Amino acid sequence: MNWRKLGIFLLMLVFAATMVVGCGDSQDNDAQAPDQSQQEEFKVGFIYIGAPGDAGWTFAHDQGRKYLEEQIPGIKTITLENVPEGADAERSIEQLVQEGCQVVIANSFGYGDPMLEVAKRYPDVSFLHCSGLSTADNVSTFFGRIYQARYLSGMIAGAMTETNKIGYAAAYAIPEVIRGINAFTLGVQAVNPDATVQVVWSNTWVDPTLEKQAAESLIAAGCDVLAQHADTPAVQQAAQDAGILSVGYNSDMRKFAPDANLTSPVWNWGPYYVRAISGIMDGTWESEAYWGGMVDGIVDLAPIADKVPTEVKDQVAAKKQEIIQGEWDVFMGPVKAQDGTVKVPEGQVMTDDEMLSMDWFVYGVEGTIE
Amino acid sequence: MRLRLVRRNNDSWLIKVAVPIASILLAILVGWIFLALSGYEAAETYRRMFYGAFGSAYNISETIVKAIPLALAGLAVSVAFRMKLWNIGAEGQLYMGAFAAGGVVMMLGDWPSILLLPLMMVAGFIAGALWGFIPGVLRALWNVNETITSLLLNYVAIAWVGFWVFGPWKDPNAMGFPLAPRFPEAAYLPVIPGSRVHIGILVAILVAIVLYIVLKYTRWGYEVRVTGESQEAARYAGMDVAKNIILVMLISGGIAGITGMIEVSGITHRLQQDISAGYGYTGIIVAWLARLNPFAILLVAFLFGALLVGGFGVQTYGIPYAIVLMLQGAVLFFLLAGEIMMKNRVIISRED
Numbered sequence: 001m002n003w004r005k006l007g008i009f010l011l012m013l014v015f016a017a018t019m020v021v022g023c024g025d026s027q028d029n030d031a032q033a034p035d036q037s038q039q040e041e042f043k044v045g046f047i048y049i050g051a052p053g054d055a056g057w058t059f060a061h062d063q064g065r066k067y068l069e070e071q072i073p074g075i076k077t078i079t080l081e082n083v084p085e086g087a088d089a090e091r092s093i094e095q096l097v098q099e100g101c102q103v104v105i106a107n108s109f110g111y112g113d114p115m116l117e118v119a120k121r122y123p124d125v126s127f128l129h130c131s132g133l134s135t136a137d138n139v140s141t142f143f144g145r146i147y148q149a150r151y152l153s154g155m156i157a158g159a160m161t162e163t164n165k166i167g168y169a170a171a172y173a174i175p176e177v178i179r180g181i182n183a184f185t186l187g188v189q190a191v192n193p194d195a196t197v198q199v200v201w202s203n204t205w206v207d208p209t210l211e212k213q214a215a216e217s218l219i220a221a222g223c224d225v226l227a228q229h230a231d232t233p234a235v236q237q238a239a240q241d242a243g244i245l246s247v248g249y250n251s252d253m254r255k256f257a258p259d260a261n262l263t264s265p266v267w268n269w270g271p272y273y274v275r276a277i278s279g280i281m282d283g284t285w286e287s288e289a290y291w292g293g294m295v296d297g298i299v300d301l302a303p304i305a306d307k308v309p310t311e312v313k314d315q316v317a318a319k320k321q322e323i324i325q326g327e328w329d330v331f332m333g334p335v336k337a338q339d340g341t342v343k344v345p346e347g348q349v350m351t352d353d354e355m356l357s358m359d360w361f362v363y364g365v366e367g368t369i370e
Numbered sequence: 371m372r373l374r375l376v377r378r379n380n381d382s383w384l385i386k387v388a389v390p391i392a393s394i395l396l397a398i399l400v401g402w403i404f405l406a407l408s409g410y411e412a413a414e415t416y417r418r419m420f421y422g423a424f425g426s427a428y429n430i431s432e433t434i435v436k437a438i439p440l441a442l443a444g445l446a447v448s449v450a451f452r453m454k455l456w457n458i459g460a461e462g463q464l465y466m467g468a469f470a471a472g473g474v475v476m477m478l479g480d481w482p483s484i485l486l487l488p489l490m491m492v493a494g495f496i497a498g499a500l501w502g503f504i505p506g507v508l509r510a511l512w513n514v515n516e517t518i519t520s521l522l523l524n525y526v527a528i529a530w531v532g533f534w535v536f537g538p539w540k541d542p543n544a545m546g547f548p549l550a551p552r553f554p555e556a557a558y559l560p561v562i563p564g565s566r567v568h569i570g571i572l573v574a575i576l577v578a579i580v581l582y583i584v585l586k587y588t589r590w591g592y593e594v595r596v597t598g599e600s601q602e603a604a605r606y607a608g609m610d611v612a613k614n615i616i617l618v619m620l621i622s623g624g625i626a627g628i629t630g631m632i633e634v635s636g637i638t639h640r641l642q643q644d645i646s647a648g649y650g651y652t653g654i655i656v657a658w659l660a661r662l663n664p665f666a667i668l669l670v671a672f673l674f675g676a677l678l679v680g681g682f683g684v685q686t687y688g689i690p691y692a693i694v695l696m697l698q699g700a701v702l703f704f705l706l707a708g709e710i711m712m713k714n715r716v717i718i719s720r721e722d
Contacts, residue, residue, distance in 0.1 A: 051691055078686040086644040087439075087637045088682070090566065091432045095683050098428070109547060110644065133544060173536060175546040203532070357546045
């Protein structure tokens with residue numbers, strides 16, 4: 001093709017493409033401003049840190065979104081997924097409001113500042129921030145006491161380990177994750193005082209490759225049960241491949257590791273969404289910092305694998321009842337710190353604030369907080 | 371049959387304009403077919419993409435907000451690329467700049483804006499420059515490949531910022547979360563009221579003007595260009611190549627450092643993780659698409675910002691993020707392919 005032919009070809013292409021775009025434009029005219037016509041319906045927007053396909057954290061939230069749509073007819077939901085926690089978050093939240101959402105729900109801690117910014121501009125819109133820190137008149141935070149389910153899963157892991165080395169692939173050294181590791185370890189120690197929990201930090205919420213690497217380093221260290229605080233099932237798959245056992249997180253991860261998976265502490269956001277949105281719709285909602293437990297159904301334990309002995313299952317079921325009845329909770333004394341000193345004396349219980357800012361490991365954890 | 375690329379010398383204006391436009395239209399066409407086959411309304415998808423980037427004053431302002439760090443990062447790497455120094459480390463230099471600016475606020479947070487902001491900017495420049503200096507000096511004195519050293523230093527810089535926000539600078543009121551304390555308002559960059567467009571836009575334009583003048587009209591700029599064409603020739607002409615390599619990496623890193631300062635001071639208002647959405651890397655593409663011309667970098671950064679901002683928002687129309695990436699990727703793919711076609715002639719020979 002010579003020079004001139006190429007030029008002609010390109011020009012033709014420009015014309016052809018212009019026509020295509022031109023046709024598109026003319027179609028748009030009748031469909032202009034589609035958002036305005038839908039103002040009657042109640043719109044809820046979701047900001048996701050990952051994608052529902054992660055089969056974990058965001059998947060669980062998306063299940064909650066679907067539940068919300070089923071339970072309250074006429075609700076319309078829109079989502080933005082893979083929203084980074086930095087500069088893009090504020091624009092994304094703003095976009096959902098501008099598209100007519102009366103409620104915006106965001107599912108990661110890092111959305112706090114931008115959400116408060118947008119909330120200031122739209123006092124009539126309600127904002128729900130999962131795992132958030134600060135509330136405002138129209139900004140609520142919500143989270144669940146997943147540590148309760150983690151304790152129960154720790155009991156199962158402690159009963160099932162043979163090497164007495166349990167691995168824990170953890171995301172970031174923040175209170176939420178540390179609390180989960182501690183609760184899990186207390187559960188392990190309750191049934192098996194000889195077992196320890198080794199912690200490896202992946203420093204990411206969503207990265208299957210790094211999560212898998214963390215799992216493999218734990219396997220190499222001799223762990224025969226792996227637990228995780230990460231968004232995807234990568235750790236489960238690594239355990240399955242290595243022929244060892246595992247405890248999932250976020251959603252029932254059985255299908256990703258049918259032989260390895262023992263159970264998973266799971267989130268159940270749907271009922272909370274329904275309660276919050278109904279309250280907002282009928283005007284009875286007031287800003288709150290919600291931290292629900294097993295008794296509210298926001299956290300639970302996925303079905304336990306058949307290979308777990310019945311005595312263990314019964315033990316777990318009994319403990320679960322104690323938690324639900326409010327007779328007992330995980331961080332009730334005596335709780336020892338990593339070095340063996342008593343952190344919570346017998347007869348005392350940690351307050352919510354103490355749990356929410358937890359920055360120390362319990363006895364039985366091997367590893368350091370960065 | 372063989373395909374060969376032969377560099378062409380004549381660059382007509384028609385081609386320079388027609389090829390990028392044709393590339394974008396071709397990308398839209400491919401995306402259009404893809405969307406139609408996947409059962410999505412292509413026309414509405416592209417309309418929303420356009421609307422998301424340019425459809426309202428707010429949307430345009432957000433496109434500009436996105437364009438500012440892209441432009442500065444693009445300008446940063448373009449200086450090094452002029453000399454055929456492959457500074458892949460703008461991301462890390464950006465983080466070091468953000469770190470230094472954050473450090474100034476931690477220490478002198480009660481100073482007035484008029485002193486604090488310039489100081490933050492100077493600190494950001496110096497920290498970024500130092501981070502560029504390391505690969506620069508390694509390359510100048512021992513001929514260590516700067517592509518690899520600058521790239522690897524990115525991870526060090528990101529981990530370094532992580533260390534400070536997880537450790538010594540962690541906000542005691544953040545209940546253990548990895549955030550440095552929020553800046554006092556004196557450390558915020560001034561913004562156009564009602565938007566997030568901050569004074570960084572003027573910084574980007576100023577940097578572009580200065581770079582243009584320095585590279586085109588000064589003796590040193592001439593040396594940089596000659597060294598970029600041929601280091602041997604530069605040496606033969608008596609230029610101090612080693613000194614220029616170090617200088618160029620200092621400036622390149624320094625501008626990237628300013629980018630980081632501007633992002634923490636103008637947008638996040640605190641030192642934290644995830645300051646950059648990969649600006650240091652995207653800046654490389656911006657610089658190349660603009661053919662290293664400072665003013666073209668400003669324009670390309672704006673269009674690139676539009677592509678990112680407009681594309682991202684299409685999700686609310688039910689388009690999954692994976693398809694958004696595919697549509698954005700198609701635009702880049704065709705633009706870069708067009709770039710090759712523009713610079714080279716394709717020769718098909720049938721001999722073997």
